[in-house]
Amino acid sequence: MNSNERNFLAYIDEMDIITILLALSYHHGLSSTFSITDESNKVKSIQIIKQQQIEKYNKYICRLSEEISFGHPYWIFDEHGGKTDLQIGAVIRTEVFDERFFYDGNDLGVSCKDNQTQFKIWAPTATQVKIKLRNPNSSFSEIIKMKRKEKGVWSSVVNSDLELYQYTFLVLVNQEWQESVDPYAVAVTANGERGVIVKLEKIHREKPVLPPFENPVDAIIYETHIRDFTIHPNSGAEHKGLYLGAGELNTTGKDGEPTGLSYVKDLGITHIEFLPFNDFAGVDELDPAIEYNWGYNPLHFNVPEGSYSTNPSDPYARILELKQLIDSIHSQGIRVMMDVVYNHVFVRETSSFEKVVPGYYFRHNELGFPSNGTGVGNDIASERKMVKKFIIDSIRFWLKEYHIDGFRFDLMGILDVETMREVRKTCDSIQKGTLIIGEGWNLNTPLPIEKKAIIRNQSKFPDIFQFNDKFRDTIKGNTFNLYDKGYVLGNEHYHEGAMDVITGSIGLIKKDSRLFNEPTQSVNYVECHDNHTLWDKLVYCLPDLDHLYHIKYHRLATGLVLLSQGIPFLHSGQEFFRTKRGDGNSYKSPNHINQLDWDRKDLYLENVNYIKGLIQIRKELPCFRFKSAEEIRSNTHILPLPKPIIGFSLQNKSHEFHEVLLLINPLRSKQTIQIPEGNWTLIANGQKAGIYLIQNLSNNELVLEPVCLTILAKK
Structure with a gap:
């Protein structure tokens, strides 16, 4: 860029408004006239409607007599004969631009069939687009020009079968060429450097019939990470x-006892949720053992991650192996959930989105800088039509091509309500019962609060379910304060809050404490991949306490996850007291921190069997998974017990156990309480749980063991 260009800048900020900046060091920043010309060299004057000084520039707001035609270069002249190219500015973030260039076709990306290969890319602000095509068997590359079509889509058809050819797009915007991977790529080379043309129809599989799944509260979600799941030396895999x-x-x-998928099946889990397995940065696919990453660094949204494949250099291998994994899980009657990260990209400047349509896919603040509600330097602008379309297209692709059964939306609060509604509608049109959960945190992104997909707006998208941080922090204590003790650790201040979250956070105790309208909206958890594991928090919180009590507290907290109204969510290994050795943010920590320690499962098998018993109780007794707030209100009675003990009588009208008592003692001492009269069957205490007789009780006085839950059932 020469000195004249640095002193003279022009941007189109609305369809008919151009902003021109003249440096004060250049003719004192003054020009009484400006004009515009295109490739035809026909010169038109521009009307100056406002002028002001901003730092080292004079800023001129100018109006065009007619709108420019996108896809062609323009130049701006001043009265001194200076010249600069007209760059794409804030116009791409206007509603008019969005309407003008919205493309509703379903053919973006590459399709290869009948000895013909078609390429399409949406690049409305580009003045030229080319395909860089590489033969997989040589270093030879070919450049193919693309033609601009309607709605800013560029297209090219090559009359040959290009299966396994590698390709990128060369895009010219603002007089600068960028080489980009196709945002719609479904296969890539190792480390995602280039797209690869594949024929997915050759490896398409039919989805098997899975066991009935009638209501979200019937789910028991088990969160894990593909590497963590089997990397331990004694995983048996x-x-x-x-x-x-x-x-x-x-x-x-x-x-000799089950590990891996067979173990999860035996535990009674209904849904396995994997941390992101779309292509991400942070691990060298050609040498994956060196680095570790959770996967929240998205590169290519529609391509499986290569570091989990036996051969990341073979573009088909990762696709086939992921499909085999999903088939294997389905064969066990378990559903697969995918953690999706549509709220940001790894690096904005080098992302395909930014290279193809600079400035469009990301939110900007009032100063014009990229917003950072995600904390990673960029926020996806889901409210824009082609961004929303990309997310919907991607969800549709994973549902149809990989038979995914559910999605967890990372930092869902960055996204907008309307996009999430469209996600729900798309899922329902393809597969009823698709489970959609998300993190509805209110993050600092420039989107009006009433449009954010956050807990506060849950009534606007009621069929998408939210991680209940109130449940998490009430039961175990604040997740960001290691020393805060929650209800299960005997903190009486959380007593009323605990009653509220255990009954679905619907405001049963106090209407003004209502978080959700329905229990289905509440995803109940006390630990996940983020932050410290519950075990590590307990060890920090209570360092001088016998491990026996750490076990009791942990067992009680996990038990409440499984027995509360809503959707239970378990972190893999939680049932055998998973530890990350005190690491509270293990997103790139080594295997020995993150791995699922299968030896620990053997060590704490008694607790595994206890949790398995509680899962059996939840599945068997409808009173632990009421489907509506009305059902909870009609069938839940609070027992008058001294603080901090909690007791509920639950009606089970359709079951032989027509009444069930859930009793909770978080104190380290035995507590004697009065229970309703009748012949009660003890099905869970501090040591055992399951749908079988532990003990018959006919006395209306009961001694609760320290730090434990008790379940009694009456026929």
């Missing part, structure tokens, strides 16, 4: 840390 390893059946630990 052959393909440790890979898609194939996570799908292996009949693996056993050193005690």
Whole structure:
């Protein structure tokens, strides 16, 4: 850029408004006239409607007599003969631009069939687009020009079968060429450097019939990470840390007992939710053992991650192996949930979005800088039509091509309500019962609060379910304050809050404490991949306490996750007291921190069996998964017990156990209480749980063991 260009800048900020900046060092920043010309060299004058000084520039707001035609270069002249190119400015973030260039076709990306390969890319602000095509068997590359079509789509058809050819797009915007991977790519080379043309119809699989899934509260979600799941030396898996390893059946630990997928099946889980497995940055796919990453660094949204594949250099391998994993999980009657990260990209400047349509896909603040509600330097502008379309297209792709059964939306509060409604509608049109959960945190992104997909707006998208941080912090204590003790640790201040969250956060105790309208909206959890594990928090909180009490507290907290109204969510290994050795943010920590320690499962098998028993109770007794707020209100009675003990009588009208008592003692001492008269069957206490007789009780006085829950049932 020469000195004249630096002193003279012009941007189109609305369809008929141009902003011109003249440096004060250049003719004192003064020009009484400006004109515009295009490739035809026909010169038109521009009307100056406002002028003001901003720092080292004079800023001129100018109006065009007619709108420019996007896709062609323009130049601006001043009265001194100075010349600069007209750059794309804030116009792309206007509603008019969005309406003008919205493309509703379903053919973006590449399709290859009948000895013909079609390329399409949406790049409305580009003045030229080319395809850079590479033969997979040589270093030879070919450049193919694309033609601009309607709505800013560029297209090209090559009359040959280009399967396995590698490709990128060369895009010219603002007089600058950028080389980009196709945002709609479905296959890539190792480390995602280039797109690859594949024929997915060759490897399409039919989805098997899964067990009925009638209501969201029937789900029991188990969150894990593909590498963590089997990387432990004693996982029993052959393909440790890979898609194939996570799908292996009949693996056993050193005690000969089940590990991996067979273990999860035996535990009683209905949904496995994997941390992101779309292509992400942070791990070298050609040498994955060196680095670790959770996967919240999205590169290519419609491509499986290569570091989990046996051969990341083979574009088909990762696709086939992920499909094999999903098939294997489905064969066990378990559904697969995918953690999706549509709220940001790894690096904005180098993302395909920014290279193809600079400035469009991301939110900007009032100063024009990229907003940062995500904390990683960029926020996806989901409210824009083609951004929303991309998200919907991507969800549709994963549902249809990979038979995904549910989605967890990372930092869902960055996204807008309307987009999430469209996600729900799309899922319902393809597969009823698709489970959609998300983090509805209110983050600092420039979107009006009434449009944010946050807990506060849950009534606007009631069929998408939210992580209940109130449940988490009430039961165990504040997740960001290691030393805060929650209800299960005996903190009486959380007593009323605990009653509220256990009954679905619907305001049963006090209407003004209502978080959700329906229990289905509440995803109940006390630990997940983020922050410290519950075990590590307990060890920090209560360092001088015997491990026996750490076990009791942990067992009680996990038990309440499984027995509260709403959707229970377990972090993998939580049932055998998962530890990350005190690491509270292990997103790139090594395997020995993040791995699922299968030896620990053997060590704490008694607790695993206890949790398995509670899962069995939840599945068997409808009173632990009421489907509506009305059902909870009609069938839940609070027992008059001294603080901080909690007791509920739950009506089970359709079950032989027509009344069930849930009793909770968070104190470290035995507590004697009065219970309703009748012949009660004890089905859970501090040591055992399951749908079987532990003990018959006919006395209306009961001694509650320290730090435990008790379940009594009456026929």
